[in-house]
Amino acid sequence: MSTNEAGETSFRAFSRRSSNVTLKNITKVFASLDTKKEITVVSNVNLEIAEGEMVTLLGPSGCGKTTTLRMIAGFEDPSAGEILIGGLPMTTVPPNKRGISLVFQSYALFPHLDIWDNVAYGLRVQKLPKAEVAERTRKAIELMQLQGMEHRFPAQVSGGQQQRIALARAIVIEPRVLLFDEPLSNLDAKLREHMRDELRSLQKRLGITSLYVTHDQSEAMAISDRVVIMNEGVIMQIGTPREIYEKPSCRFVANFIGKANFIPCSVVAYENEQAIVSVNGKTMRLPEPGSRRPPVGTQANLCVRPEGIRLSREETILGGKVTRATYYGSHVEYEIEVNGLSIVTEQNEAKESELFHIGESAWIKLQPELIRLLD
Amino acid sequence: MGTNAAPETKAVTVHAKGSSQRKTAALKLLRQPFLVLAIIFIFALLAIFIIFPLFKIGRLSLTDDKGVFTLEGVKEIFSNRSYWQTFWNSIKLGLIVACISTFVGYIFAYATTRVKMPGGGFFKSMATLPIISPPFILSLSMIFLFGRQGLITKGLLHIEDFDVYGLPSLILVQSVSFFPVAYLTLTGILESIDSSVEDAALNLGASRWHIFRTVTLPLSVPGIASSFLLVFIQSLEDFSNPAVIAGRYTTLAVEAYRLITGMYDTRGGSILAIMLLVPTLIAFLLQKYWLNGKSFVTVTGKPAQQRKKTSDPHIVWPFFVICLLISLFIILLYGTVFIGAFVKTWGINYHLTLDHFRYVFSLGWDSLRNSIVLSTLATPITGILGMVIAYLVVRKKFPGRRVMEFTSMLTSAIPGTVLGIGYILAFNQKPFLFTGTAFILIMAFTFRNMPVGIESGTSTLMQIDKSIEEASTSLGAGSGSTFLKITLPLLKQAFFSGLVYSFVRSMTAVSSIIFLVSPRWNVATTRIFSLFEISKYSDAAAYSIIMIAVILVAISILNFLVLKGGGKKQQKEGKRA
């Protein structure tokens, strides 16, 4: 989005009310639709979103992301726990008094109102003076580069434009908190990437506290200050995109973000920050094993990303046969079968002479500083 | 990807007590006083105007004059063979008419949705015309054609003593009156069967007949059953036709009326009313709860692709001829009444005259005006109340939501006669002393006609993405403004049909209000009824013609007000960038 200084100032200068969001032991239990049982959809979630921060809630579909978002927005009540915004409990505050704007997956534009009326809606609800409504609506429309289509109806504009209208409508009221529920999932791949970057830069410039729900890991990595990984209603890990990728706290996270190999090992000892493990009968020293620390003497797994593995023709601690080689241009991806285990690696050198062929035997060289120890 | 990770954590099944959750829900509801008030208000209305009258009928049937519980009254009625006869008469009539109407309705529905034939639009309007027509009109036509002075019986065939009054006429008249109900129900079902299902069968080489037998007919079975039950209810509760054309063939609705107004036996009337209520209620429950779950039709929300209609002459011509004959018969019936309104004395003096219209605009004017005034007042109340109830029931969570839904739909199963008797019993003393007022008539119209609006509102709402309203809420709008600014405009079409239905039914109501009218508040339909009793058929015909005109004008006014933008666009804040 090309910067539009004039349009932005009024958005940046919104109320000084503090807007950090706190989820304390949030649990949501639904009565199951078919049986008499109850199902726990969100389980004991704790989360703190700082003012101006962009946090992404990432997880497979059905893991409770939307439910969490709707509880914050006030459309569902938590079965247990408490939600605070700006330090104040929201338990009895109805959704229309929370100062939260929600951007829906389906956009939820008002089909019977034109673009102008859609954007102005929230301002008119507040019964603001006409001049102010006009001014702020105009600015929001300019900010989203929707000029010239004020009189069109939602059905008459493209998907990307509908997305912008939904965004304009959400930010024009200068909410304390912005919530996004998979807002880009209805766009085609190219537009999605573009809107993703726009969204991020807009959020940064306006500094609105935001929670962004998605099941697309690359989207989450690209736009967030911090990522919350959720599975089956439970938070698995919270951290910056880098932390999540480099130091996954469990197998689920390692698998969900990027690709990961798991190589069985046994834990021999810990020395200071380092871990000593035995792989395939040979000991190995891990300088940064991560915080998981399975007990000494137990079976554990080395977690290593494809780029943490080198292929070699010289003997190392693990060897196997190449079962697949896929050429990607920038790199070649190999699948090696090692002791019945399939290991994926990426090799950058694409020189013809250095390529491995299917059926060829290859040795695996692990880079100790890129290995994490998981159970 | 490496080896697959087993899920780290299983979702735990917690049997958390929902009580604290319910408490916060209640607290939150209290933060929206407008919503709470609306809910309480509607519950109060439903209790007073639906439950209370029914309770009164039940109580009167089961007590003696001193108000002590007794089954004497019931025993008396049950031991009276003629009342049993009346009961079976009603049931028999209902079953026969339901069969015929559903069959004819299916032919019309199949023809207009599947067959490419000339005059499709014409057949559609023929199949819906009887819905907006005033009561008595078809019976009137039968009398004009086949009565003692009948054009066909006496004029053409010179039969002097043909008796038009009785079961055959009643069946004929009711079938014509109610096959539109079947037609509309079945058209809905036939249109919603995904055309690709039938196309697939056609693609596999099946013949049209084979497709009909193996695909279309089985898929429309729930619709057929539904239409059968709906027509059955209509036939049972029909008062106007049996009252004037049944002769010695007694029916429950008419007998209840005779007992109460002729013999002042309110208890007997109440017991007959309950005998009438039981079968209609059963049919209603079957239709609503048993059949609704059985519908195979899936609403995808996608605009259905154009169905390819057959133009095979072996199919087109039989359908065309059948539809044409039935339509001509309907035109004959209405045309006869139209002409009947302009002739001096039917069967004796066929000179053209405007005397009958003069009569309506002089002596009959008051009751016509009353009908228009009362219907005009009841229509917006019914429409808005219907939309509000649909909205609350579909969109809001509150204790008693299901009760509200059921009670508000209940009146579509309560025969007008039963409601009318309930109202005279319930509202003849303080604090609800409404007898003889316009208010009681308006309430009778409102609560009797509300279910159609609720139903169309409910089904429309279910198709509107809930997040559209949530978007409004998250932008700061409360329940009230969300309803007015977002929901109601989106419900326009449903609102409109609710209004039209309400107006038409109010204008044409007989059974529910025949007990409630007073000298001050007499209405057109009861006036027509009394014209029958003194055999002033041409006056009745003129009355009916004028009522049709009023209804058509009202529909176009509503159409203009509701659908064509109506109110001016909200003034916008200098919409220029």
Ligand SMILES: Nc1ncnc2c1ncn2[C@@H]1O[C@H](COP(=O)(O)OP(=O)(O)O)[C@@H](O)[C@H]1O
């Ligand atoms: N109102 C409800 N009643 C019962 N179950 C529900 C309800 N809403 C959501 N669920 C269930 O909760 C789970 C999580 O849903 P959701 O939060 O929408 O997942 P996500 O957004 O992560 O895909 C799903 O299994 C869903 O079926």
Ligand SMILES: [Mg+2]
């Ligand atoms: Mg979701």
